[in-house]
């Protein structure tokens with residue numbers, strides 16, 4: 001049985017209805033979160049890459 005109750009956005013203090021059954025957030029917040037995660041990725045990626053390169057260098061040194 002399917003619940004006929006409309007889904008509400010999971011974002012704190014937001015009570016907007018979710019458009020599709022599969023999404024957790026309303027249109028506004030899903031867009032918001034997508035752009036935020038993009039920013040986070042852009043900030044974290046160089047750090048992660050740097051750490052990998054640094055770790056690889058360290059590994060190479062130990063190997064030699």
Ligand SMILES: [Zn+2]
Nearest residue numbers: 009014026029
């Ligand atoms: Zn929302």
